[in-house]
Amino acid sequence: MSLTIRKTIVLGLIGSILLLGNIMLVANWLADKGVVDWARHLRADYLTGTAITIIVVLLILLVTPGAGVTGLIRRCPVCDHVLVGRGKYCGECGSKV
């Protein structure tokens, strides 16, 4: 776990605690601004059960396992040299990746 992730978690925790402490204030402010009515209208019109099911299925289908790291850092299938970036040829042995 890197330092940036830890800082983000701590800041998010502090922010959510502050938000929870003033939850009634936030809810009243959102209702005053018309955000609650707008979201209710949006949910009734667009977020039906079918739409939620389709969104969830798409999210599951779009996530390929281990795509984050292996997309940029690969290994040459011939000489096992570490390749950084999306080059088509290995810099060590020159074979096509």
Ligand SMILES: [Zn+2]
């Ligand atoms: Zn190679």
